[in-house]
Amino acid sequence: MDIRHLKAFLAVFEERNITSAAQRLCVAQPTLSVTIRQLEEELGVALFVRQARGVEVSEQARQLYPQAQRMVAQAQALSRSFRDTQARQALQLGIEADIAVGQVEAFVRLATHAVPNLQLTLLDGCIGDARLGVEALCCEDELFLALWEEPFVFAMATGSNPVNQWVTCPQHVSHQRLLGFYGNGEQVGHAGSLQQVVPMVAAGLGAALLPQSLVERHPGLQWRPCQGSALTRRVGLCFAAQALQLPVLEQLYQALGGVQVD
Template sequence: MDVRQLSYFVAVYEQGSISAAARQCCITQPSLSTAIRQLEQELGVILFTRLPKGVSPTDDADKLYGHAGRLISQVNSIKASFVQPVKKVQFKLGLIRALGVERMSQLLREFSLLVDGLELHLVEPTEQCDARIITAAQLNAGEVFEPIWHDSYMLAIPPASPLMLKSSIALADFENLALIKRTPCDAWNSLYPELGRRNIKPDIRADIQTIEYALGLVSAGIGCALVPDFYNLNQRSDVLLKNIDELALQRTIGLAYRRTNDTQPLKILIQLCLHTVNIAPTSLQFTPGDTD
């Protein structure tokens, strides 16, 4: 027997399925079945009872499992003792909130895979860092800005709101409208002054920071709120999204960095961001605590 056979055995034992173990071990199901049969023949025992769905370990399999686990652990320990440690590469990335957890997770995952030994520190965009993912309005003098995503804003309303029957929202509809103010928010900074110029006065019911709290108040019927048009909001039954006419409420999010910073991790991140440009905002999600 060899370690490879034992590792296949452990996978089948833990998964309770030949097909699931094959996927875990990245081999074909027939190859794994052959390895298990060879192991059974060598030991002179039956290790698994085949069931209509999956397999069930025998008493001999229970006995072998403990030995196999210890042996595989020892082999992995021997291999690890000869592996040269990868030099850590620290990188501080400043992030605003409400970036969309799905798209940010994908970007950071790819970044981590491409930079060996990356030790990534996510910090507030106001802290000293190697690069920042921010809105165009937050760009500092001397920074280069590479656009990544373009987001639009909509009005989130309670399902019982009279506005639910309208196909879109006019600025005049904000007169005396129960509204949740959310700051900081680029869309609010554009909408509220425009309402003032038109002498339109909404009924401000709350002043909060996070999207999650804003949506909670909308769901409770307290008022309406401006939110980015993230895909998963369209799946909610307690909140409706409406387009706003007469005013384009949008933001551009991008990577900001100083031109003098030419480290290899930053070059890789720039290329990833350039490759990511124009991903549709409908593929995004927000996470509790997000602000923008």
């Protein structure tokens, strides 16, 4: 007994007619009759009573019907799962430390819409076929596809008053550009990344200038634009030129080219 026998049984059971069932399965009527007879012989029971117009189902057929439905459905689901896996296009994407969760979510939505059957793997850091990162951190020989341009904003703990005390990132690429905004303020804390600054500010240690995407959804922070400041950063897809030889990345690049995401 195989799935072919069970599909034939289901068709005859539901149609109550050999001819109609054969048409439904796109097989010849004699072929279907032989298939049903083989199933009956293997089970040792009569499943159908042939009549002049159609067939009647036996009690054994009524018992078999729900089991046959379940077995055929499971076989079809298994087949689909393997076909889907084989058809998926794999892409490994690194995520730099200072990329906001909201931006990662937005990129995943864009990518899965742009590339059908995408199998996306997210990794930490500058690894993978490409990475979601800041333009300022791209290497000279890499390509950059901008998706966001966002301002730096003034952030402090919710409910706190503005103070001239700052949490900074001395090793970060943005530090030199931000120094002029700190003025004579006291640097009360240092962090290794802009992401690490966020909890320090939320805890009330001091204020900070941070990309808007890192602070706008944080319940422990309040923020406002920096008056007179044009300080921004661009976030997007960074990758080596030869990586476009990967069909999945080339397809993604073509789909997102020139797109500006809100």
